[in-house]
Amino acid sequence: EAQVTQNPRYLITVTGKKLTVTCSQNMNHEYMSWYRQDPGLGLRQIYYSMNVEVTDKGDVPEGYKVSRKEKRNFPLILESPSPNQTSLYFCASSNRDRSTEAFFGQGTRLTVV
Amino acid sequence: GENVEQHPSTLSVQEGDSAVIKCTYSDSASNYFPWYKQELGKRPQLIIDIRSNVGEKKDQRIAVTLNKTAKHFSLHITETQPEDSAVYFCAATTWVTSGTYKYIFGTGTRLKVLA
Numbered sequence: 001e002a003q004v005t006q007n008p009r010y011l012i013t014v015t016g017k018k019l020t021v022t023c024s025q026n027m028n029h030e031y032m033s034w035y036r037q038d039p040g041l042g043l044r045q046i047y048y049s050m051n052v053e054v055t056d057k058g059d060v061p062e063g064y065k066v067s068r069k070e071k072r073n074f075p076l077i078l079e080s081p082s083p084n085q086t087s088l089y090f091c092a093s094s095n096r097d098r099s100t101e102a103f104f105g106q107g108t109r110l111t112v113v
Numbered sequence: 114g115e116n117v118e119q120h121p122s123t124l125s126v127q128e129g130d131s132a133v134i135k136c137t138y139s140d141s142a143s144n145y146f147p148w149y150k151q152e153l154g155k156r157p158q159l160i161i162d163i164r165s166n167v168g169e170k171k172d173q174r175i176a177v178t179l180n181k182t183a184k185h186f187s188l189h190i191t192e193t194q195p196e197d198s199a200v201y202f203c204a205a206t207t208w209v210t211s212g213t214y215k216y217i218f219g220t221g222t223r224l225k226v227l228a
Contacts, residue, residue: 033216040122042220043157043202050213058215059114090156098206098214099145099164104156 002027006091006105013081013112021076021108023091029103030096032074033058034066036087037107043090049074050096081112115140115207119219126193127227134222136203137185143205146179146186151200151221160201161188193226200224 004025013019025032033048035058045058049068063085065077074093078085091105119136126132138146147162163170163177163186170177174193179186190197203219 031214035218040220042119043218045215045217048213048215054213056209056213092216094216096212098208101147101159101162102149102204102216104158106156 002103004091004093004103004105006089006108009106009108011108011110013110015082015112016080019078019081019110021078021089021091021110023074023076023105024072025074025093025103026072027093027095027103028071029093030071032068032091032093033102034064034074034076035090035092036060036085037090038087046076046089081110083112086110086112115143115205115215115217117203117205117217117219119203119222121222122220123223123225125225125227128193128195130193132188132190132193132197132224132226134188134201134203134224135185136187136205136219137183138205138217139184140205140207141181141184143207145206146177147204148177148188149202149204149218151202153199157202190224193224195226195228198224198226 034046035043044060047066049055089108092102094100094102144165149157150160151157174191176189200221
């Protein structure tokens with residue numbers, strides 16, 4: 001089954017404790033991206049990647065890191081989480097054609113206390 | 114930077130009535146305009162899309178129209194049903210540099226269909 005898989009689904013952590021949210025896709029998509037969803041603000045892009053070892057900042061990259069060492073994986077790293085990073089996060093993938101559907105993961109609800 | 118504006122933020126309609134959600138985009142080079150539906154607690158999923166070489170597309174009760182000159186596109190849902198209640202996002206894709214692009218989403222519309 002074609003899918004984007006994120007883990008974990010829910011995470012509660014403390015300020016400053018490094019965490020990683022994993023994202024994996026099995027559709028051989030070139031393009032992968034991370035979004036955060038906050039009430040009234042929609043889906044805001046954090047980082048995106050068109051290829052292995054190529055990553056670009058989205059609209060809200062501060063406080064986040066990503067890596068793309070393999071085509072299928074695109075982890076999101078919070079080196080020192082802060083409460084303002086409490087949000088719902090989605091990973092998505094699509095192929096290299098920009099006129100194409102984005103497939104989303106199940107989402108990760110992160111709470112930083 | 115490039116952006117997509119979406120209105121209204123909330124919309125309540127009686128079951129059986131029509132619903133219209135509107136979006137405007139800023140990048141005249143955008144050429145792909147998808148609409149996503151997000152049910153409560155679920156991930157966004159594509160319901161319909163339109164490319165810039167087409168003015169209108171319809172899929173059963175759902176239709177999308179595109180006005181390239183005015184840089185706006187709209188989602189039309191006819192004969193609304195309770196299961197249409199969800200958050201709807203419009204989006205546009207725009208080239209950033211040669212070979213890569215960004216997906217830019219609107220801020221979402223919460224549609225409530227009242228039985």
